[in-house]
Structures are given as C-alpha cells and as structure tokens.
Amino acid sequence: MRDLIESALKGLNADYVEIRIEERETTNIAFRGRELDEIGQSTGKGGNVRACVKGGWGFASFNSLDDLRAKAQQAVEQARMVGNERTELADASPVVAIVPPHIVSDPADVSLSEKHRILEEYLDLLWGGPEIQTSSLRYADGHRTMYYGNSQGTYTEQARIDVNFWASAVARNGGEVQQASISMGSLGDFGLVHRMHDTVAELPQKAVDFLKAPQVKGGEYTVILDPVLAGVFVHEAFGHLSEADHVYENPKLREVMVLGRRFGGEQLNIVDGASIPALRGSFQYDEEGVEAHRTDLIREGILVGRLHSRETAAKMGEDPSGNARAIGHQFPPIVRMTNTIIEPGDATLEDLLEGVKEGVYCRNWDGGMTSMEQFTFSAGESYMIRDGKIEGAVRPVMLSGNVFTTLENLDAVANDLDMNQGGGCGKGGQSPLPVSNGSPHIRLRNCLVGGR
Amino acid sequence: MLEEEVLALASQQADQAEVFSVSSTSIPVSYEGNRLKSVDTRESSGIALRIIKDGRIGFSSTTNTDDKEGLVARAVEMLPFGAKAHMEFPDAAEYTHVPTYDEGAAALQSASLVDIGGALIDKMHGDFPDVVWEGRVSQSVSTTRLLNSNGLVAEETSSSVGLGVEGTLVRDTYMLFVFGRSSSCKPDLDVDGVIEALTRKLRWAERVAAAPTGQVPVIFTPQAVAGLLLGPLMAGFNGRNIVQQSSPLIEKLGTRMLDPRITVWDDPTNPYVPGSRSFDDEGVPATRFPVVQEGVIANFFYDLQTAGQAGATTTGSAHRGLASLPGPGASVIIIEPGDTTFADMIAGHKNALVVESFLGAGQGNILGGDFSANVLLGYAVENGEVTGRVKDTMVAGNVYAILEALGALGSEPEWVGGSLQTPALCCNGVSVSSKG
Numbered sequence: 001m002r003d004l005i006e007s008a009l010k011g012l013n014a015d016y017v018e019i020r021i022e023e024r025e026t027t028n029i030a031f032r033g034r035e036l037d038e039i040g041q042s043t044g045k046g047g048n049v050r051a052c053v054k055g056g057w058g059f060a061s062f063n064s065l066d067d068l069r070a071k072a073q074q075a076v077e078q079a080r081m082v083g084n085e086r087t088e089l090a091d092a093s094p095v096v097a098i099v100p101p102h103i104v105s106d107p108a109d110v111s112l113s114e115k116h117r118i119l120e121e122y123l124d125l126l127w128g129g130p131e132i133q134t135s136s137l138r139y140a141d142g143h144r145t146m147y148y149g150n151s152q153g154t155y156t157e158q159a160r161i162d163v164n165f166w167a168s169a170v171a172r173n174g175g176e177v178q179q180a181s182i183s184m185g186s187l188g189d190f191g192l193v194h195r196m197h198d199t200v201a202e203l204p205q206k207a208v209d210f211l212k213a214p215q216v217k218g219g220e221y222t223v224i225l226d227p228v229l230a231g232v233f234v235h236e237a238f239g240h241l242s243e244a245d246h247v248y249e250n251p252k253l254r255e256v257m258v259l260g261r262r263f264g265g266e267q268l269n270i271v272d273g274a275s276i277p278a279l280r281g282s283f284q285y286d287e288e289g290v291e292a293h294r295t296d297l298i299r300e301g302i303l304v305g306r307l308h309s310r311e312t313a314a315k316m317g318e319d320p321s322g323n324a325r326a327i328g329h330q331f332p333p334i335v336r337m338t339n340t341i342i343e344p345g346d347a348t349l350e351d352l353l354e355g356v357k358e359g360v361y362c363r364n365w366d367g368g369m370t371s372m373e374q375f376t377f378s379a380g381e382s383y384m385i386r387d388g389k390i391e392g393a394v395r396p397v398m399l400s401g402n403v404f405t406t407l408e409n410l411d412a413v414a415n416d417l418d419m420n421q422g423g424g425c426g427k428g429g430q431s432p433l434p435v436s437n438g439s440p441h442i443r444l445r446n447c448l449v450g451g452r
Numbered sequence: 453m454l455e456e457e458v459l460a461l462a463s464q465q466a467d468q469a470e471v472f473s474v475s476s477t478s479i480p481v482s483y484e485g486n487r488l489k490s491v492d493t494r495e496s497s498g499i500a501l502r503i504i505k506d507g508r509i510g511f512s513s514t515t516n517t518d519d520k521e522g523l524v525a526r527a528v529e530m531l532p533f534g535a536k537a538h539m540e541f542p543d544a545a546e547y548t549h550v551p552t553y554d555e556g557a558a559a560l561q562s563a564s565l566v567d568i569g570g571a572l573i574d575k576m577h578g579d580f581p582d583v584v585w586e587g588r589v590s591q592s593v594s595t596t597r598l599l600n601s602n603g604l605v606a607e608e609t610s611s612s613v614g615l616g617v618e619g620t621l622v623r624d625t626y627m628l629f630v631f632g633r634s635s636s637c638k639p640d641l642d643v644d645g646v647i648e649a650l651t652r653k654l655r656w657a658e659r660v661a662a663a664p665t666g667q668v669p670v671i672f673t674p675q676a677v678a679g680l681l682l683g684p685l686m687a688g689f690n691g692r693n694i695v696q697q698s699s700p701l702i703e704k705l706g707t708r709m710l711d712p713r714i715t716v717w718d719d720p721t722n723p724y725v726p727g728s729r730s731f732d733d734e735g736v737p738a739t740r741f742p743v744v745q746e747g748v749i750a751n752f753f754y755d756l757q758t759a760g761q762a763g764a765t766t767t768g769s770a771h772r773g774l775a776s777l778p779g780p781g782a783s784v785i786i787i788e789p790g791d792t793t794f795a796d797m798i799a800g801h802k803n804a805l806v807v808e809s810f811l812g813a814g815q816g817n818i819l820g821g822d823f824s825a826n827v828l829l830g831y832a833v834e835n836g837e838v839t840g841r842v843k844d845t846m847v848a849g850n851v852y853a854i855l856e857a858l859g860a861l862g863s864e865p866e867w868v869g870g871s872l873q874t875p876a877l878c879c880n881g882v883s884v885s886s887k888g
Contacts, residue, residue, distance in 0.1 A: 040526075040527075062495045063496055133696070332490070369811050377812070402625075450824045
C-alpha cells in the first residue's frame, strides 16, 4: 500500500497532497422488541485524495483504487480552480509509523453465535422486569485500517477497533410513551458487553417510572449534572466553540475567542486530547498525519488553547493540535474533538447539593447540540432537588443555555471524574465520530430547563 | 453485471435472494469565509445482498466490488441467527415512470456550480457585509438497481442539484445564524427565493425583543415545521413503531386525531422532486396515499417486513442505506394548505412567537409525539407586528395535541429541503419558556 500511495503522490504540481485509503469490516446485531431485527456484516474499501494549491482545496473520494494517480491529478486540478491566495499549513514533522490497534479484548475473537447469545441475555433482562411496551437492543463492532501518505514525506498505517452497545426500554400508557436508554462504547474492548447487565436491568423500571413522573415546569433552575451528562455538557457548551475551524475565517469571532479571555471561575479546567490513552477518542496520528496532543483549553477559567487542523493553526499563528479527523474515506478531515474533560475539583456531591432550595438533578444523556452561542442537551433521567436533597423522579428534561454565560454560572466542581463513552459526535455531515467526554459532578446556577 | 452474478450465486444457497446496489457521483463545491474553499468529486458504489432461507433473513453488504463471494458467504453465515422473515420478495411489476432525472442537471460541471454559489455569496455578502457566509452547491447523479430471484429487475437514475447557505453574524457574544436552501432534480434552484428568505430573516432579527412566555400562539414557518414537528409526527405513522405498539396511533386508523383542516399526503410520484421515485427500495411501485385526511389517521408507512408483521400491505415506503436492511418511512410529504396568509397570521395576534429554526430538535421522547427545543431563530410578535428576534427561549409541546388544537393553517405552501411541502402553521398549546 505504501508503494501505491507514494508513487501516486510523486511529482504532482501542488503545494500539498495527501492520500488516504481505508478498509473496514463491521458487524451489526439489532433486536427490536423481542425479535431479532437485523444481523449483518459489511465490508468497505475506498480512498481519497486531498490537494491544496494556493490556499484552495480539491478533494476526490472513490471506492475503486484503480488509476490512483489520475485521481490525484484530478484533485490537484480541482484545487487549482479554487486557489488564488497562499497555501498556509502549520509545520508537522514528517513521520513514518505503523500503529497497531489498541486491543483489550478483540470482538473478532468472539464468534457471531456468542455475540448473539450475549445479546439474548440482555433481551431477557429488558423483558424480565416490569411490563414494558417494547425494547431496542443494538450492538456493533468495526475494524478500520487507514493507510495515509502525504507529499511531505509522512506515511502512517493505523488500525482501530470500535465497539458500541445501545439498549432502551419503552413504556406506554394509552397515548403516553416514555423510554429509558443507555449508549456505551469502547476502543478495542469487547469486555464492555459483559459489563452492562446492572445498567440494562434498571431500564424497564425507569421507563415505567417516567410515565408516572410529573413534568418540570419550564424555567430557570439550579441544576446538578452527573459525570456522564456533564461530559455531554462540556462537549456541547464549550468543546465545539474551541474548534478553530468555526473561528479562523470569522474576524469577529476571533476577537471573542481571544486567548486569555475569562470564561469561568478558577475552579474550571478543561482539556481535550487524543493522546489520553484507551478512550474512544484516542489515536496516535490524526488524519493529516499530525501526532496526537493533549490540549489545555481552559485553565483556571481562562481560555488558553483551542483545537486545530494544520490549516487553522497556520492561519491563527498557533501550533497544530492533531485534531483533524474524518469519519471515513468519503470525507475530508475537519477539526474535531477527541476526549474532552472537565478536570476534577475538591467538592463532593453532598457539597454541591447543600443549600439548593429547589433544583434539578440530571443523570445520563439523551442527546445534545450546539450553535456556538446556544447549546442544548437532554438528560436521560431527572429528579427534583428540594432543600439539598435529591427527591422523586420527574420527566427527563432538556437543558439549554448560552455558551458564554453558562460557564460563568458553573460554580462548583466535584472530585468524582468519570468518562462518558457512549454516543458519537456529528459535525459537517460527518456522524457519528467516536469521541469521549468526562467530568465530575458539576453545578450550574440559573440554567434554562424546558418544560410545560 | 455484478448484481446478476451475485444474485445467481446467492440463489443457489437460499430460497430467495435480492440484490440492491447504488452507485453515485457528486460534485460539491463549498464556500467558507465568503469565498470558494473547495471543489470536490465523490464517487461511491456498493452492493447489498438480502437472502431468505428456511424462514430466516441473511444480510451483508460491501463497497468492495471484488468481493462477491465474500458478500454471499457472509449473508449465508448470518442465516442461522437471522430475523424471521414475515414476507417474500415481490414479483416483477409494471412501474409508472416518475421522472427524477434531468440531463441538464447531470451535465452540470463544477465551474457552473461555482458560478451559482459565487453569485449568491457575493450578493449576500454585498448586502450584509458584517455577516460571514458559508455554503455549498452540489450536483449528484445516483443509480439504484434492484434484482430478486422472483424475476424482478428494476433500475432508476436520478439527478439532483442542491444549495445550502448559512450566514453568521457575531457582535461580541451575540450571535445570529440564518440558513437558506433549495433543491431540485433539475438545474432550476430557487436562488432568488433563498436570497429573499435570508434577507427577511436578517431584517426581522435586527433587533432583540423579549419572548412572550407561557402558552402563547406559536407560528411555525415551513422551515420550522420541517425542523421540529415533522420528525415526531412521522414517527407515530412508522410501521416499525406500529408493529412494536410503541406509537400513540395504534388502533387509531380511521379516528379523527387532528384538526379537520389537516390533510397530509405522501407523494413520491411528484415529478422532479428529490425523494420521488418509481419504485421503493424493495422494488414495490411507489404510490401517492393520504397519511392524514381531514384530521383522520388514514395510513401508516409499511415496507414488506413490517407489513407482514402487522398483517397489512406494504405502502411502497421502504427506504434503505447500503449497509442496513430496509425500513419504512415517509418519502415526499405534502401538507395541504389552508386559507390564512403568513402576514395575516402575524397581524392577527397581540402576543405570539414566530419560530424558524431550532437547536436540539429530535431529542427527548419523540415516540410519544413530544418535542422540546431551543429556538435558534424566532421572533416576537406584539400587536400584530414582528418586533425582533427572541433569545434564550425554549419551546415544548406534543405534536398531536397542538395539531388537534390548530389555530390557523397557512395558505402559502413551500418546499423545504426538497421532500416536504408545507404551509406555515399557527399552533396553540405550545409552552414557551425564556430566560429573564
């Protein structure tokens, strides 16, 4: 593969060219209700060429690797149509590396019948408890090998194994439908599928309880988030704004996002990094061949860094951070998060609850989105807090806020850091990208809660 | 051809076999920071195999066209664990051709797309120099082939041209986002319409106004109907949710659930509309049918498998990607217009909220018809006039409840994103909450 890529890269008339080729194998198993809905295996192969001429980009993606040289020339021609400025890419030292996948327990070593049998155990758990209307149970594993070379002498081969697991229980009462769900993933560890029993066993009761639970009145509340939901919060409420591709071409936003700006109190520290090992967002080289970093984004409440591709780093005069990622060969790499974390403080959950007269305690997640200025995210479970105590369940709430003011309202950080490895991130039509996020329990004052 | 070879191989090892393939090429050109950023070409092709043996379904897919033996072997390997088949593959059928291919669209080259996008971005940047514009214009041609062991052979090629543009206005930590889009199977994008809509949004958002809160009338523009209401509404009609009895509409066929002014069609036979087609993704002829007729629940969406499970007939509503089995869903949704103009909707209210786009739609309990979202772009109406953009505002409600208590039905239907046509809706029973 190296010869194929390097020979196609030689002597092209461009400022920069890269070629990426991928092979992937995936297995999916899905149950809908008690019945198996889908079991299937897919394989894929394809590649792309990305070229830059005078600051303009050309990109060509394909399934067939025939005539790779012609495809590279086509991408260069496309870039030439666009470019009329100067190519600016931050320096990245050329590397040659072959990186084996991170493996704790390889799903490829487990037979299809065994995977099927394990899922049936979960099905029994979903249907063994209180009466639910239906359930959904899904498992997927994927093995992806990426071959990458660029015109500056970098060549890498990397492989990764992703494992994903989802379960949900749906309860119904007349026209009312409620569901409780869980999403979990791992990098190279099939073992996660052995560790979900307790969590899945609780889902039917939760869904039934949600049906009976009252709805919160919409408005502003003090909100305490568990580590999983706080992870989603940091991803949505700040992480996306730290992606430099949103900022670098917008002069006004560059003024707003100037390094040194205060975003929160001194207890607030946020990092992102693919070099933090063995998490879903971990890797060794990004999709521009830049080595993975660990980037401080907020230190003691102050903006100190951001996430970059080689182009955004050069255009903002900062160092590349190894955050150019693509979900597959059909897409060019864009600036993405990896593992995003609010670092732990000293408080305990009890400290956070103390003095909260009326608030909402939210656990687990259902989704999240951001516009840069505003963000929303949904809790998997919610409970009222009254006089410092967590009380009965309410319908899971959606929370919303302003990126710039909400971090200021984050007034307490606990000491119990935990990671959320479920779900995936979507941006620019590329979804789901494996990422992780994490946090200890955190408290937000004056958080907008949607409701009746 | 490859599809025939795979079908022949698979037919030897299964009672029934079906081959589905898609090949497509597209040329997207993209703009960033008010200027052309990238010209792309994307080619993709792949093939999926579904087989039935001893009442069970096997499935596999690949984008590696050298791998036909592997494709068949993997589908066969799945059979012992496969889902129970509640259907048989259809026989060959006569299709009424629905035109979705236009030579002019197929012939578009990147240079013409750059011209279209450049003119739009330059115009918007000229009119609103403080707004930073990005966007994308693309052309694509896609061919679907479907073959099965009952002798069905179906092939269809479609073209499409699409345009999406987004403007971002930043004033310190105040941000405004406006979107516009247009798509068609022909090279007849409504660029003027996009400019007009973006201009209206930016003018109306010039000032910030306090949001009315509580249970106030909420006017959903066509874009907002697509963004917030369509998902939870259509989930209830999906045959999968009917089979699982997780839809609130079970046993409601023939029952009036919504305001009698509401009639909704699924019409994939609309010529040159992206989403239209002659046959569905299982080779069943596509037809126009009512989903809601004068407020009465008229039909659910079924593919072969869910129809078999429900004891119903497929509605030709199968949709599939390459790597997964088909599932039922809407194709081209048409909500019939009423008699209230958008201007009258606004003029008729002392206090109301107009909503345009959302953040976080699709989260929460959509199976039950609930929606909840942050208003990304919306405007306050006071004494019959738009007074400005609202900020830090959330809306929540239940789609069935608000369409039952419909205030007014708009008289000006618009295409949104190619496969939905709807007028504006003025709804009661939406809860609006806002920060201070």
